[in-house]
Amino acid sequence: MRLSSLRPEHRGQVSELLIATAAFSSEEVEVALELFDATYPSCRPERSEGPAFANDEMADYEFLGAFDVGDQLLGYACFGPTPSTDGTWDLYWLAVHPAAQGRGAGRALVREVEQILVARQGRLLAVETSSRESYAHSREFYARCGYTEAARVRDFYAPADDRIILTTRLMARPVGVATR
Numbered sequence: 001m002r003l004s005s006l007r008p009e010h011r012g013q014v015s016e017l018l019i020a021t022a023a024f025s026s027e028e029v030e031v032a033l034e035l036f037d038a039t040y041p042s043c044r045p046e047r048s049e050g051p052a053f054a055n056d057e058m059a060d061y062e063f064l065g066a067f068d069v070g071d072q073l074l075g076y077a078c079f080g081p082t083p084s085t086d087g088t089w090d091l092y093w094l095a096v097h098p099a100a101q102g103r104g105a106g107r108a109l110v111r112e113v114e115q116i117l118v119a120r121q122g123r124l125l126a127v128e129t130s131s132r133e134s135y136a137h138s139r140e141f142y143a144r145c146g147y148t149e150a151a152r153v154r155d156f157y158a159p160a161d162d163r164i165i166l167t168t169r170l171m172a173r174p175v176g177v178a179t180r
C-alpha cells in the first residue's frame with residue numbers, strides 16, 4: 001500500500017469510493033466532493049480559471065490517499081487545521097473502499113495524517129461522529145485507533161442522535177514501532 005496526496009485526477013475514484021461504501025447519504029457525498037472541488041478547483045471546468053484555491057479557508061483542506069500497487073485508490077482521508085485554535089486539527093473525512101476494508105488501510109491513513117501533523121507541531125486531532133447505531137462501526141474503528149470521547153452534544157443532529165467529538169493527542173511514534 002502506498003500513501004500519498006490526492007491529485008485532481010483522483011476525483012472519479014473518490015466519488016466512486018464514497019458511493020461504494022454505502023455509509024454516506026447523497027448529501028454527504030456531495031459535501032465531500034465539494035471539499036475536493038474547492039481544494040482542487042482545476043478539476044471543475046467552470047472554475048479552471050480561478051486561483052489555485054477557491055479561498056483561504058478552503059486551502060486548509062488536505063487529501064491523503066491510500067493506493068494499491070496498481071494505483072487504485074483504496075481509501076482517503078481529508079483533514080485540515082481547526083480555525084482559531086493553536087495546534088488543533090480536524091479529520092473531516094475518512095473512507096475506505098468496501099473491497100479494501102479490514103486490511104489496515106483506514107488505520108494506515110489515520111496514522112499517516114497524525115504523523116504529518118506531528119511534524120507540523122499539531123497537538124490535537126479531532127473527529128466528529130454520531131451516536132446513531134449505524135455509526136457504531138466507525139466509533140469502534142476510532143476507539144481501536146486510540147481516539148476517546150472528548151465531548152458530546154445530546155440530540156445535536158436529531159432527537160436521540162448526539163454529536164460526539166473524539167480526539168487523540170498527537171505524538172511522534174518511533175520509526176519501526178507497530179502503529180496499532
Ligand SMILES: CC(C)(COP(=O)(O)OP(=O)(O)OC[C@H]1O[C@@H](n2cnc3c(N)ncnc32)[C@H](O)[C@@H]1OP(=O)(O)O)[C@@H](O)C(=O)NCCC(=O)NCCS
Nearest residue numbers: 023094095096101102103104105106107137138140141144
Ligand atoms: C471505518 C473505516 C474507515 C475503517 O477502515 P478499515 O481500513 O476497514 O479499517 P482497518 O482495517 O484499518 O481497521 C483498524 C481497526 O479498526 C477495526 N475496525 C475496522 N472496521 C471495523 C468495523 N466495521 N467494526 C468494528 N471494528 C472495525 C479493525 O478491527 C481494526 O482493529 P484491530 O486491528 O485492533 O482489530 C472503513 O470501514 C470505512 O470507510 N467505513 C465507511 C465510512 C466510514 O464509516 N468512515 C468513518 C467516518 S467518516
